[in-house]
Amino acid sequence: MNGRRPWWKTVVGVLLTIVMLFPVYWMINVSLTPATEMRKSPPNLFPVHATFEGYQAVISQQLPYLGTSLLIGLGTVLLTVAIAAPAAYSLAKLRPRGRGALNFVLLIAQMIPGIIMAMGFYAIYLNLGILNSVWGLVIADSTLAVPFGVLIFSAFMSGIPDELLSAAKIDGAGTWRTFRSIVLPVSRNSIVTVSLFAFLWAWSDFIFSSTLNSGGALQTITLGIYKYIGNNNQEWNAIMATAVVASIPAAVLLVIAQKYVAAGVTAGAVKD
Amino acid sequence: MTTTQTAPQGAVRDQSGAAGTAAPPRARRRRSGQWAAWAFLAPVVVYLIVFYAFPLYRNIELSVRDYTVRSFVQGDAPFVGLDNYFKVFQNPTFGPAILHTGLFTVISIAFQFTFGMALAVFFHQNFRLSATLRALFLVPWLLPLIVSASTWSWMLNSDSGVVNSALHAMGLPAVNWLTSPDWALTSVIIANIWIGIPFNLVILYSGLQNIPTELYEAAALDGANGWQKFWRITFPLLRPVSAITLLLGLIYTLKVFDIIWIMTRGGPGMSSTTLATWSYQLGFASTLPDFSPAAAVGNVLIVIALIFGVIYIRTQRKQELA
Numbered sequence: 001m002n003g004r005r006p007w008w009k010t011v012v013g014v015l016l017t018i019v020m021l022f023p024v025y026w027m028i029n030v031s032l033t034p035a036t037e038m039r040k041s042p043p044n045l046f047p048v049h050a051t052f053e054g055y056q057a058v059i060s061q062q063l064p065y066l067g068t069s070l071l072i073g074l075g076t077v078l079l080t081v082a083i084a085a086p087a088a089y090s091l092a093k094l095r096p097r098g099r100g101a102l103n104f105v106l107l108i109a110q111m112i113p114g115i116i117m118a119m120g121f122y123a124i125y126l127n128l129g130i131l132n133s134v135w136g137l138v139i140a141d142s143t144l145a146v147p148f149g150v151l152i153f154s155a156f157m158s159g160i161p162d163e164l165l166s167a168a169k170i171d172g173a174g175t176w177r178t179f180r181s182i183v184l185p186v187s188r189n190s191i192v193t194v195s196l197f198a199f200l201w202a203w204s205d206f207i208f209s210s211t212l213n214s215g216g217a218l219q220t221i222t223l224g225i226y227k228y229i230g231n232n233n234q235e236w237n238a239i240m241a242t243a244v245v246a247s248i249p250a251a252v253l254l255v256i257a258q259k260y261v262a263a264g265v266t267a268g269a270v271k272d
Numbered sequence: 273m274t275t276t277q278t279a280p281q282g283a284v285r286d287q288s289g290a291a292g293t294a295a296p297p298r299a300r301r302r303r304s305g306q307w308a309a310w311a312f313l314a315p316v317v318v319y320l321i322v323f324y325a326f327p328l329y330r331n332i333e334l335s336v337r338d339y340t341v342r343s344f345v346q347g348d349a350p351f352v353g354l355d356n357y358f359k360v361f362q363n364p365t366f367g368p369a370i371l372h373t374g375l376f377t378v379i380s381i382a383f384q385f386t387f388g389m390a391l392a393v394f395f396h397q398n399f400r401l402s403a404t405l406r407a408l409f410l411v412p413w414l415l416p417l418i419v420s421a422s423t424w425s426w427m428l429n430s431d432s433g434v435v436n437s438a439l440h441a442m443g444l445p446a447v448n449w450l451t452s453p454d455w456a457l458t459s460v461i462i463a464n465i466w467i468g469i470p471f472n473l474v475i476l477y478s479g480l481q482n483i484p485t486e487l488y489e490a491a492a493l494d495g496a497n498g499w500q501k502f503w504r505i506t507f508p509l510l511r512p513v514s515a516i517t518l519l520l521g522l523i524y525t526l527k528v529f530d531i532i533w534i535m536t537r538g539g540p541g542m543s544s545t546t547l548a549t550w551s552y553q554l555g556f557a558s559t560l561p562d563f564s565p566a567a568a569v570g571n572v573l574i575v576i577a578l579i580f581g582v583i584y585i586r587t588q589r590k591q592e593l594a
Contacts, residue, residue, distance in 0.1 A: 113527030120327025
């Protein structure tokens with residue numbers, strides 16, 4: 001498109017990116033710094049005496065937390081897709097009466113602050129005696145993603161050509177069969193987008209795990225880090241090493257699924 | 273390339289504005305079709321009632337009764353009407369919490385939006401590596417908030433933080449970022465701006481992609497410089513997208529809790545307390561939790577969020593019709 005591509009813009013772009021990502025670099029740098037140099041002034045800008053003692057601490061102390069978060073993330077993805085995809089198909093293609101109202105409710109639902117949901121869930125779970133359970137946390141985490149999921153899916157599914165669906169109908173497929181054999185396979189991209197965000201939000205959740213699951217046997221990695229900060233605020237290399245490990249899903253997503261991520265960010269806000 | 277997978281052109285417009293457009297032959301099948309349509313919707317409707325409406329109802333109930341730890345379990349708390357709300361309004365923390373919520377939200381958004389806009393315009397110039405660098409800018413937004421917050425905590429540490437060490441190298445005095453009441457709110461705002469820039473960048477960038485390049489070419493022929501192009505073309509044409517970005521930012525920023533709680537716990541004193549952290553502190557962070565006032569504070573927050581939420585939805589509808 002542009003004939004000339006001035007190199008200095010690339011240089012400025014790289015410099016801006018370095019400034020922006022400095023905190024991420026610093027997290028990695030501190031995670032490799034030996035405890036003896038942690039309070040050195042000025043701090044080493046590079047990990048000159050790199051040590052993996054922080055990461056050893058992660059492996060010996062934080063693995064169960066990581067496992068729990070993985071489990072909760074996957075559970076949240078399954079629940080979110082199972083609830084959101086059929087609903088979106090209906091909203092996009094089956095023209096149910098009252099869909100305008102439902103769309104409105106879904107938009108509003110996304111705006112409710114987490115602390116309020118946490119308080120309500122806490123009261124309910126306490127009375128039911130299901131505080132500190134993994135599936136209770138999965139349900140709470142899924143509330144972060146279900147409305148978003150329905151909106152993303154229905155935006156995508158209304159782009160599926162009607163001819164495709166009526167062809168299936170002529171071949172004798174019922175609504176459920178059409179959904180399962182045509183709509184779901186065609187919507188693969190949006191399933192990836194919704195799953196990514198559902199996983200990431202469940203993985204990153206702090207407010208629900210700290211209110212609904214703070215005393216359970218299985219605790220999440222965000223709570224693991226939080227307790228680390230509270231308990232031994234001297235071992236910052238271990239804290240930052242845990243932070244680095246907790247960031248891996250985000251990094252993986254960005255590398256393998258960048259276009260889905262960008263699509264998810266935009267789809268919520270910009271329609272055309 | 274950002275908008276290709278989801279939201280095909282006009283997709284959402286179809287759902288919101290097309291009540292009576294079904295073709296006449298379809299009308300006969302309508303009734304059985306409604307059954308199927310609602311069968312597919314049933315799970316999400318049940319879900320919304322049980323896992324959204326019920327917790328919200330429970331929250332309102334908490335706020336109009338006087339719950340203690342014991343009555344919380346037994347469920348026999350006396351009804352007190354709006355007493356909890358009056359108590360909250362008269363509490364010395366209420367004023368500062370509202371002020372900090374407002375400052376936190378407005379200052380964060382002003383900077384996020386300005387930086388996001390500048391970066392979007394910059395990255396829109398399609399230089400070498402621009403796509404890769406733009407992707408890297410997403411990192412802060414994707415990191416778990418507890419990771420970002422704890423990293424910033426250590427960077428802003430008074431004695432060993434890299435920020436104070438940089439200030440020292442420039443001959444400036446050290447700042448007690450997280451431990452001084454004068455700086456705590458500024459510190460959490462800085463961290464929050466950093467986290468919010470990518471979101472603004474991505475949305476504004478996708479808005480820029482929809483501005484026809486011919487406009488810029490015509491302006492260039494007329495001898496417009498970069499600054500004039502921005503203020504005469506980009507900025508006016510980006511106004512709808514900007515409105516949406518600002519409103520969404522407002523709704524997201526109002527409810528920020530994790531960053532503030534992890535970095536300062538709303539302190540020192542109440543110098544960085546917002547409605548969200550205050551509510552959490554009342555309900556979960558003390559040995560004798562005050563669930564009822566906590567729920568009341570939460571409900572004040574929800575009212576504010578919903579006011580902007582409705583403005584957002586109306587703005588979006590108006591743009592889809594236009």
